[in-house]
């Protein structure tokens with residue numbers, strides 16, 4: 027009896043260790059520009075092990091008729107961005123439990139919308155959800171975070187270097203600095219060149235990406251020249267700085283969808299900090315400038331990545347950024363998909379792990395009804411989401 031039981035247990039354990047999941051899809055976008063028809067993926071544990079031409083037969087998940095892509099990556103979110111019980115974008119006065127649960131709600135919405143990885147830039151409170159999701163305790167997208175951020179009040183260049191080392195020791199995945207003011211306040215340079223250079227070069231020395239909030243060229247240029255990896259927003263960048271970004275391989279993350287999000291939820295933000303009537307006027311002016319920015323950046327071969335600046339209201343609607351990129355800024359749809367998959371993964375230092383469908387990559391997958399290459403609004407119709415080999419959504423069609 028004991029022998030039989032151990033044989034059975036052995037078998038069960040062996041089966042679970044070697045359990046394979048198979049996925050069939052009619053169209054596959056591999057995240058690097060490739061398109062394949064009628065494929066069958068084999069997944070073991072968290073990883074894709076094979077991508078084969080489909081042979082009929084049983085599969086674990088039959089996504090016939092859908093378009094399969096690598097899970098999407100949003101390189102600029104704010105994990106703590108949510109509305110409070112009064113519908114305001116203000117988290118002061120929330121109990122720790124309410125703050126945590128509302129945060130988890132937005133992370134769930136983000137994952138259900140097809141985003142399997144987000145980079146939060148960022149707050150110290152990102153650490154717990156990041157670690158709990160990584161441990162499989164909470165469902166949510168994979169999170170990378172800067173923890174706290176840097177600005178003109180962060181000290182002397184030497185103090186900033188020391189603080190960058192501290193952040194990295196505390197577990198920051200990225201360094202985030204505010205090199206210019208908000209666009210609501212005109213977007214002019216705030217940190218000195220020396221402060222920016224200290225933060226960017228120290229991050230580079232420690233092997234961490236540095237994401238730089240910069241609207242004006244004044245804040246962006248020293249960042250580009252001293253080892254930062256991405257310019258966030260970039261509204262007023264000159265052609266000179268765009269050319270430097272292309273030369274230095276610095277990514278541009280233009281963030282379009284946060285503007286309509288603010289405008290659609292104006293009453294939730296109005297009166298908080300610089301969310302004034304004038305601030306809303308300034309923001310509304312940004313959009314056409316950013317559409318032009320994307321055109322200019324593409325013409326200069328700047329690598330554009332996908333980020334939304336998801337504050338309260340945006341999580342779960344991150345895919346609206348794709349639609350604005352294609353419909354308003356005239357980015358080719360395949361380039362928009364690449365910007366949220368392989369290129370985004372490279373920009374955050376995970377290019378060998380996520381962002382593409384290929385053997386050895388993490389099994390992060392999203393499938394949509396309709397093909398976004400033919401109709402970009404298909405990104406709103408997410409039917410299937412897998413992260414690290416685990417299915418989080420498999421909706422009825």
Ligand SMILES: [Zn+2]
Nearest residue numbers: 102104147335
């Ligand atoms: Zn932001």
